[in-house]
Amino acid sequence: MIVYPKAKINIGLRIIEKRSDGFHDLETFFFPVEMSDILEVRESNKVSMFHYGAAIDSLPEDNICLKAYNSIKKDFNLPPVEIHLYKRIPVGAGLGGGSSDAANTLIALKKLFSLSIDDQGLAEYAAKVGSDCPFFVYSSTLETAKGEGMLAKGRGEILTKIAIPQLEGVKIQIEKPPVFISTAEAYKGVTPNKSTAGLNELLSMPLESWKNNIVNDFEKSIFKKYPIIEEYKNKMYDKGALYASMSGSGSAVFGIFR
Numbered sequence: 001m002i003v004y005p006k007a008k009i010n011i012g013l014r015i016i017e018k019r020s021d022g023f024h025d026l027e028t029f030f031f032p033v034e035m036s037d038i039l040e041v042r043e044s045n046k047v048s049m050f051h052y053g054a055a056i057d058s059l060p061e062d063n064i065c066l067k068a069y070n071s072i073k074k075d076f077n078l079p080p081v082e083i084h085l086y087k088r089i090p091v092g093a094g095l096g097g098g099s100s101d102a103a104n105t106l107i108a109l110k111k112l113f114s115l116s117i118d119d120q121g122l123a124e125y126a127a128k129v130g131s132d133c134p135f136f137v138y139s140s141t142l143e144t145a146k147g148e149g150m151l152a153k154g155r156g157e158i159l160t161k162i163a164i165p166q167l168e169g170v171k172i173q174i175e176k177p178p179v180f181i182s183t184a185e186a187y188k189g190v191t192p193n194k195s196t197a198g199l200n201e202l203l204s205m206p207l208e209s210w211k212n213n214i215v216n217d218f219e220k221s222i223f224k225k226y227p228i229i230e231e232y233k234n235k236m237y238d239k240g241a242l243y244a245s246m247s248g249s250g251s252a253v254f255g256i257f258r
Contacts, residue, residue, distance in 0.1 A: 001040065001041050001042070001108040001109075001111050001112040002038065002039070002040045002108075003039050003040075003041075003104045003107055003108045003111075004036040004037070004038060004039070004104075005036055005037045005039055005089075005097070005100035005101045005103070005104035005136065006032050006033065006034065006035065006036045006100060006136075006139060006140070007032075007033050007035040007036065007089045007095040007096055007097055007100060007174075008030050008031060008032050008033060008095065008096040008100070008132075008135065008136070008139065008247075009030075009031050009033055009095070009172065009174070009245075009247040009248075009254045010028045010029065010030065010031075010094065010216065010245070010247050010248045011028075011029040011031055011149075011164075011203070011210075011214065011243075011245065012027070012028055012029055012199045012202065012203070012214040012215065012216065012245075013026065013027075013028040013215075013216040013217055013218060013248065014026060014027045014028070014193060014199060014215075014217055015187075015190050015191075015192050015193060015217045015218075016192055016193070016194055017192045017194065018192060023131070023155045024155070024187065024190075024192065025153070025154060025155070026152070026153070026154075026155070026156060027151070027152070027153050027198070027199045028151075028152050028156065028199070029149055029150070029151055029152070029162075029164070029199060029203060030096075030132070030135045030139070030149050030150045030151075030152055030159075031144065031149035031167065032139045032140075032142055032144055032149070033095075033144075033172055033174065033254075035088065035089055035095065035174065036088065036089065036100075037053075037085060037086060037087050037088050037089050037097060037100070037101055038085075038086040038088070039065070039083070039084070039085050039086075039101060039104050039105065039108060040083070040084040040108075041081050041082075041083050041084075041105060041108040041109060041112055042081060042082050042084075042112075043079055043080070043081055043112070044079075044080050044081055044082040045080060046080050046082075047066070047069070047080045047081060047082070048060075048082045048083070049061065049063050049065060049066055049082070049083050049085070050082065050083065050084045050085070051063070051085050051087060052084070052085070052086045052087065053085075053086045053087040053088055054087040054088060054089070054090055054091070055087075055091070056087055056091055056098075057091050057092065057180075057182075063083075063085070063101075064098045064099070064101060064102040064129060064130065065083050065085060065101050065102055065105040066083065067102065067129050068102040068103070068105040068106050068125070068126070068129050068133075069081060069083070069105055069109065071106075071125050071128045071129055072106060072109060072125050076109075076113070076115055076117075078109065078113060081109070081112075083105065085101060090176050090252070091180070092179075092180030092181050092182060092250075092251060093176050093181075093247070093248075093250070093251055093252035094181070094246065094247040094248025094249045094250045094251065094252050095174070095247055095248065095252050096132055096135075096136065096248065098130070099129075099130045099132045099133045099135075099136055100136040100139075102126065102129045102130060102133050102136075103122075103126045103129075103133045103134070103135075103136030103137045103139075104136065106122050106125055106126055106137065107122065107137065107140075110122060119137050119138060119141075122137050123137040123138065123157075123159075127157045131155040131156040131157055132152070132156040132157075134156075134157045134159060135150055135152060135156070135159060138150065138159065138161070142161070144167075145168065145169070146163055146168060147163045147164040147165055147166065147167035147168045148161065148162070148163045148164075149161075149162065149163075149164065149167075150162070151199065151200055162200065162203075164203050164204075166203075166206065166207040167207075167256075169258075170207075170256050170257065170258060171256075171257045171258070172254055172255070172256055172257075173236065173239075173241070173254065173255045173257060174247070174252055174253070174254045175232055175235075175236075175252065175253055175254075176251060176252040176253075177226070177228045177229050177231075177232050177251050177252075177253070178228075179226050179228065179229060179250070179251040180251065181222065181226070181249055181250040181251045182249075183248075183249045185249075186218050186221075186222060186249030186250060187249070189218075189220075189221030189222065189224075189225070190217055190218055190220075190221060191217075191220075191221075192217075193217055197213075199214070202214050207242050207243060207256065207258075208242055210242070210243040211237075211242070211243055211244075214243070214245070215245075216245050216246050216247075216248075218246065218248070218249050218250060219233075219245070219246050219250075222246065222249075222250050222251075223246075226250075226251065229246060229250055229251050229253060232253040233245065233246065233253045236253060236254070236255030237255070239255065239257075240257060241255030241256055241257055242256055242257065242258060243255070243256045244256070
């Protein structure tokens with residue numbers, strides 16, 4: 001079973017507060033992009049993981065795809081599988097590549113073994129693997145040409161599908177500076193911000209107004225530590241982007257063009 005895990009960008013990312021469980025409550029808008037990995041899952045006589053392409057930051061036996069498989073195998077009595085991952089989405093970029101790989105492992109397992117589980121059930125397993133994994137269970141159902149994405153709250157697992165008309169027909173360009181940023185590193189520098197304006201309200205503004213109103217709360221500390229990322233963002237505006245931002249916890253930067 002072959003699937004194509006897509007990347008995402010975050011349009012706006014507010015870190016609202018740190019929770020008692022150590023996680024942070026946030027608000028963001030996930031929007032799928034065409035960049036993807038290639039993932040194949042096959043039934044086998046033993047569990048194994050094979051990696052090709054761009055470098056990843058884990059050993060094969062610790063890969064998030066295996067964590068996804070292990071999260072569901074007992075409940076559905078799954079046989080051993082071998083997973084082949086051709087990596088094209090860069091890691092440490094804030095594009096959700098690892099989370100997408102994990103969610104798509106669950107999707108591939110569902111298809112391969114005809115599992116009786118709906119997307120909501122699959123998303124519950126995905127949430128056990130990573131906070132933004134549930135989004136990627138649903139992302140293939142979104143019509144990006146119509147501006148469809150998902151507003152995420154909580155740890156990123158509370159999702160609401162919404163359409164942003166301003167995103168219809170836009171072009172999105174993504175560039176990654178030569179910097180790796182772990183999610184843990186990004187959270188160390190961020191200061192929670194309880195803004196009064198909800199992201200959904202800000203997204204309803206004209207696209208030309210986003211530049212001065214929609215922010216990624218990680219940028220302030222990350223730009224201070226890695227000024228090259230801010231340079232990449234400014235270059236997007238120099239090239240005519242109507243809106244540009246670091247995606248997620250970085251380091252990738254995207255620009256939205258008409």
